[in-house]
Amino acid sequence: MQLRSITRRCSLIGLACAFGISAFHAPALAQEDYPSGPVTILVGFSAGSSTDVASRLLAAQLSEILGERVLVENRPGAASSIATQAVASANADGQTLLMATVANTIGTALGRDVAYDFPGDFAPVALVGAVPMIVTVHPDVKATSMEELIALARAGEPMLLYGSAGVGTAPHLSAELFASSVGAEMTHVPYQGSGDAVRDLAAGRIDLVFAPQSSAASGIEDGSLRGLASTLSQRSAMFPDLPTVSETAVEGFDTSVWFGLVAPAGTPDAIVDALADAVNTALETDAVRDGMASAGIQPLGGSPADMASYIDVEVGNWSDVVEAAGISLN
Amino acid sequence: MSAILADLAGGFAVALAPEALAFCLLGATIGMAIGVLPGIGALATISILLPFTFSLDPTHGMIMLAGIFYGAQYGGSVASILLNLPGTASTAVTALDGYPMTKAGRAGVALFVTTIVSFLGGSFAILLMTLVAPGVASLAREFGSTEYFSIMLLALVAAATLAPGSMLKGLAMVAFGLLLGTVGTDMTTGSYRFTFGMLSLADGLSLVIVVMGLFGVAEILSNLAGGAPPRPTQETITLRSMLPTREDLRRSIGPTWRGSLVGVVTGILPGLGPQVASFVAYATEKRLSDTPEQFGTGMIEGVTAPEAANNAAVQAAFIPTLTLGIPGDAVMAVMMGALMLHGILPGPSLITNEPDLFWGLVASFWIGNVILLLLNIPLIGLWLNVLRVPYRLLYPAILALICIGVFSLRNNPFDIVLVVVFGVIGYGMGLLRLPPAPLLLGLVLGPLVEEHLRRALIIGRGDPMVFLQSPISLAALVATVVLIAATARRKPPVSNTKTQAGD
Missing domain, CATH: 3.40.190.10 (Periplasmic binding protein-like II)
Incomplete structure (x- = not known):
């Protein structure tokens, strides 16, 4: 997996040189090379859920921005662990993405017995919204x-x-x-x-x-x-x-049902950045804003780094809650 | 009353507009088609089509999605009756007597009667919705976990003797179903039970998968193993061969009304749905019958009651969804999500805020049911031709459809493996003459009984007396005790003679 992503990055750079394009324009290049086919966003909840609604609104705009079809696939089950598992083992080429949610950070805090590491096996792209x-x-x-x-x-x-x-x-x-x-x-x-x-x-x-x-x-x-x-x-x-x-009541209290896009770990930075740009652009469109507003979803957005730190804080907070409340699943 | 008529007239003006009419026809036709196909259900279809409705007028979108939901109930019984393969989970009970009718060469009659009672059951619920939707809806609020537990217990006891044949085997299968119902996440603690480390089992066993395995795959396996059964030949399909006799009609009247009533009540109560409605309606008829031992041999009551009930239930399910914002089942939850996307909040204010939507939808139900009636009767002849398709073509096609349908539930390949496993289990059960219907009953009601028992006790702070303090719950518990006592007294004639012979 690691090796494949490195070779892929090398070939990207090679391509950049061959066409005489400056490496500073890596994101622009990524947009030319990526996506190389339909992009699938896996959603771990069923159709009609807030996560699904946000994903579909976003996917419609991303399709226009990226110039490739962006599909939403619902794979509900086990508090989204089934979808998360599928994306964790997908190719790190940006073609398969996950709409990660608060359920993922809580799952990590609860120590559910799963075959993946969240957030370790994923590359954050951008936060999308929160209810x-x-x-x-x-x-x-x-x-x-x-x-x-x-x-x-x-x-x-x-x-x-x-x-x-x-x-x-x-x-x-x-x-x-x-x-x-x-x-x-x-x-x-x-x-x-x-x-x-x-x-x-x-x-x-x-x-x-x-x-x-x-x-x-x-x-x-x-x-x-x-x-x-x-x-x-x-x-x-x-x-x-x-x-x-x-x-x-409680200063600093900040919880929500949030969701954001993540890619498998090892996805080239150029692709992650291009996707993050596309998400932020999509969140500015009226279609997404109005659709989310009527479903009670507040748009978030931001950079991959913003999302990474958001996830870290979330995992820490929920772990504290789980410990304080003495919740044990096993 | 005149206000209702005026509202309804307004609704018909909305629903009879050419565009609305087209969406109603489209929805009802798609629904009927997916109902006929084994495995592919309304939930998957509505989920897939949901995104296409985003760009539609919300009323038109709802008219189409609703048409799929109730249309599927019409189609679902076709494969149950003809091939013993339930098209939808809620028509599994219809196969109990519908398939024996086919074997006896009365498939045309069964399909014809089914279509008529589906229409009657649906119409009964729509009439209720038109007249008393808000009042009936508030009834649902009276039902908390305490009441649900006692009523589910009553339903479980009442329906435990659902299947024909040995009582002991029936009860054993109920118990097996209850055990299968414990698979999944423990609601109160969040821990996984009997998942054997497989995340795909974390949400329990899907009823659709179990039905498709036990009925569909198992039926095919047993026919392959035992050689194809003699095919019921339907040489000439005339209107006469489809028409029920005067006797059929006379015997259908009572079951139709009782089934409709059962369907309406279960439809209004969230969380029960058409499956429970059809089980309870069948069990009611068997209880009331003078000849309960003949159920399972092609009794027309065993077809009419559940079919009236499941159609009534799907129509009635719209009442709490629209007027209280309480989705009764997964399909309704998706519909509610669709409404909210359009900025419409289902709830008590919906009828006054969105009269066009509410009354347009109600009017479209009337129109949709008439469309389905008109569509179905001429199709009966066509469906009967399915019986002439050679098994070597029919079975692979059905297996493929089951796989597609099961996969479409949640895009999980594991579910295809699971349906095969249940197919093998069902084949084994067939060899041992263990009836599959009671197993389904245990699987449907078991998790509900457990969930509501535990929640009622948490809310009652651990005091079991809560079940006796609620009048509804008390009445259901008394009825349960009476039913058990009556069953214990009235020994089935067959076992009576056996004990006497044993003495």
């Missing part, structure tokens, strides 16, 4: 602000019940992070997805959910749910009046 979670309570819960919620959670009489999309999902670990940060204990009620959790929340069976805003939006708008704060460090574009958790 903030909204701290959502049932209207009967006696908390209209984060301060009041924290007081209730700390009192623990009875212990607050929080729903999530399942063990080891961003909504679960975000609630755990919140609880351990404010020194409270809450009881976890796992569901098969945020939609199910929000349904029981609206019926008043549980007290709160850290719900991706795409799941909570309709309930908050019709008044069957009450939103208290959003979980990204900046306010949600969908609910600009809601404060952030960081503003009100």
Whole structure:
């Protein structure tokens, strides 16, 4: 694998010399040579999920920018581990990419037994977008602000019940992070997805959910749910009046259901840079902006280095949460 | 009432526009086609076609996607009845009595009746949706894990004696199904159970794969091993040979209404879907029948009840999705995702905010069902010709379709291996005369029972009394106990004579 990518890089340079093109224009060259056929983005979640929606919006624009078809292939299963495994063992030529998500960093923090190393086996390209979670309570819960919620959670009489999309999902670990940060204990009620959790929340069976805003939006708008704060460090574009958790309760709190493009490790830098440029250009188009906005996704973007450090911080944070909450899968 | 009529008239104005009509026809036709093909289901098709709807008007997109969903229910029974190969998982039960009807040369009647009751079941649910959608939808909110657990338990007990033949073998297969249902991720702890290190098993065994293996692949294997069975010959296909007798019709009326009712209730309740509807409808008929031992030999009730139920269920599933924003199953979740992409939030305000979309969709359901009815009746003759295709051509084609269909679920080659494994298991079960339908029941209901039991106990803070405090749950538990007591008292006549002989 390593050898193949080195020879490939050599041939790229050789090609550059042969055509008398300065090595400074490597990204431009990569765009001429790459892509060499249809590009496939693997998505570890099923059609219609936020990750899938963002991937398809992006892929349509990338196709125009790169001048080659960019396809989205859903390979759902095992919290996206199946798709991640497939890309980890794909050729490092930029033809097969993964829409990595928060599930990958959480998977690493949980120490799932998988045959790949995330992020070690991957070359970050660029962050794409994030769906903030909204701290959502049932209207009967006696908390209209984060301060009041924290007081209730700390009192623990009875212990607050929080729903999530399942063990080891961003909504679960975000609630755990919140609880351990404010020194409270809450009881976890796992569901098969945020939609199910929000349904029981609206019926008043549980007290709160850290719900991706795409799941909570309709309930908050019709008044069957009450939103208290959003979980990204900046306010949600969908609910600009809601404060952030960081503003009100836990400084530095910054979690979301995020996703970003990664390539297999060893993909030539020229290709990674060209892809990152293309992603950032695509994120500026109206089609992607509007589509993401209506699905409750906030665009991110940035350089490969930005994404690499983002992933490092995420893995560190989630590992702390897993340890603090004593979550063990085995 | 007049307000509803005015709304519905507005809806028909939307749905009868040429473009909307074209998308309705397209969706219903695609749905019917993929329903007929074994393995390829509505979920995969809708997922594949979803991106194409992004550029459409949201109402048109939904009309087409919805047409695929309910159209598949019409087509699904064709292969079940003719070849014992369920086209969709929810029509596996139809094969129990539909295939014996084919063997008895009554395939035309079975297909004809199926088409009619599919239409009736669907229409019943649409009528309900038209009249009382918001009121009925709020009913779904009354159902939490406590109520789900007790009702699922009732369904499991009621349907445990689903299969014809030995009761003991049936119960053993329910237990096997329950065990298979434990494969996958433990919801409460997140640990993997019985995955043997294979990530592809982390989400459990897909019902579609198990159905295609146990019914489809196994049927082909057993025919290869035992030589092809004598083919039911259908020499002349006239309208007369398709028409049910007066007796058939008389016996179909009750099952059709009861099946529709079962379908509507299971459709409205999230998480159950058409599979559970068809199982429960079949079991209900068997319970109510004077001659339960004849089920499995080609009883027309065994075809009409589940077919009315699964069509009613898919239509009713739109009620909670659109009016509460609660997707009942994976297909509905994809549809809801499609709506949200267009900036439309499904929920209680949808009917007032987007009347054109809601009523246009309801009107398109009426139109779509009429289209399917008109489309299906002339096709029955064509489907019967499938029986004349030589096995050497038919079987490879079916196997290829099953592989494509199973692969399309999640683009995972492992699933093809899995369908073959279940084919071999199904072949072995056939040799031992173990019925596959109860296994499916265990596989469908087992994970639901477990999930809701554990969640109800977490929410109830460990107190098992929660199941008796909810009136709905209490009623279901009492019914379960009564049912067990009644079953214990009423010994099946066959085993009665056996014990007497043994004495």
